[in-house]
Amino acid sequence: AQSVAQPEDQVNVAEGNPLTVKCTYSVSGNPYLFWYVQYPNRGLQFLLKYITGDNLVKGSYGFEAEFNKSQTSFHLKKPSALVSDSALYFCAVSPGGFKTIFGAGTRLFVKA
Amino acid sequence: SQTIHQWPATLVQPVGSPLSLECTVEGTSNPNLYWYRQAAGRGLQLLFYSVGIGQISSEVPQNLSASRPQDRQFILSSKKLLLSDSGFYLCAWGQGYGNTIYFGEGSWLTVV
Numbered sequence: 001a002q003s004v005a006q007p008e009d010q011v012n013v014a015e016g017n018p019l020t021v022k023c024t025y026s027v028s029g030n031p032y033l034f035w036y037v038q039y040p041n042r043g044l045q046f047l048l049k050y051i052t053g054d055n056l057v058k059g060s061y062g063f064e065a066e067f068n069k070s071q072t073s074f075h076l077k078k079p080s081a082l083v084s085d086s087a088l089y090f091c092a093v094s095p096g097g098f099k100t101i102f103g104a105g106t107r108l109f110v111k112a
Numbered sequence: 113s114q115t116i117h118q119w120p121a122t123l124v125q126p127v128g129s130p131l132s133l134e135c136t137v138e139g140t141s142n143p144n145l146y147w148y149r150q151a152a153g154r155g156l157q158l159l160f161y162s163v164g165i166g167q168i169s170s171e172v173p174q175n176l177s178a179s180r181p182q183d184r185q186f187i188l189s190s191k192k193l194l195l196s197d198s199g200f201y202l203c204a205w206g207q208g209y210g211n212t213i214y215f216g217e218g219s220w221l222t223v224v
Binding site: 103 | 148169204210211217220
């Protein structure tokens with residue numbers, strides 16, 4: 001079955017430190033991969049996506065994600081975390097059809 | 113630019129009452145449209161998607177239905193709400209295969 005796993009319910013990091021939010025997927029073929037962010041009581045906002053090419057993808061708000069085909073991973077990263085980055089982050093994969101499959105989400109908490 | 117609107121933002125309904133949530137997209141034509149439900153502030157469950165007027169695909173058998181009476185309008189309905197229908201409902205749109213989907217601001221439904 002096609003799935004997306006975000007193994008951490010919550011990630012805690014100090015402001016100014018680098019952050020990583022992990023994502024692995026189980027999808028056949030060459031899927032499109034996405035990261036979204038959700039602030040409280042709001043819809044999801046698109047951060048970045050990987051389709052093909054360079055394994056390091058840059059997105060909004062200084063975020064980037066590293067695609068690793070052999071490990072079927074797509075981890076979200078930021079060199080220096082801000083308190084305002086605290087939110088719920090979703091990894092998603094589109095196997096190639098009309099549907100997008102979302103992970104369960106990881107809550108990022110950045111401490112001042 | 114494209115925008116997506118959904119309403120109402122908040123709804124409190126008694127058990128057994130009907131439901132209608134509406135979503136419209138502006139600035140694009142023939143979008144793919146989606147309804148997701150998010151329970152307890154975590155993962156997203158795809159409920160319905162539509163690739164054209166009158167075309168509805170249901171992902172999860174349940175107490176809800178969807179309709180697409182116009183190209184950029186997507187409606188989520190129920191004839192009789194259950195307590196378990198409570199949650200945060202998100203409308204989204206995308207274009208083509210596997211592309212980024214964009215979310216509305218969500219509708220909070222509380223069934224009492």
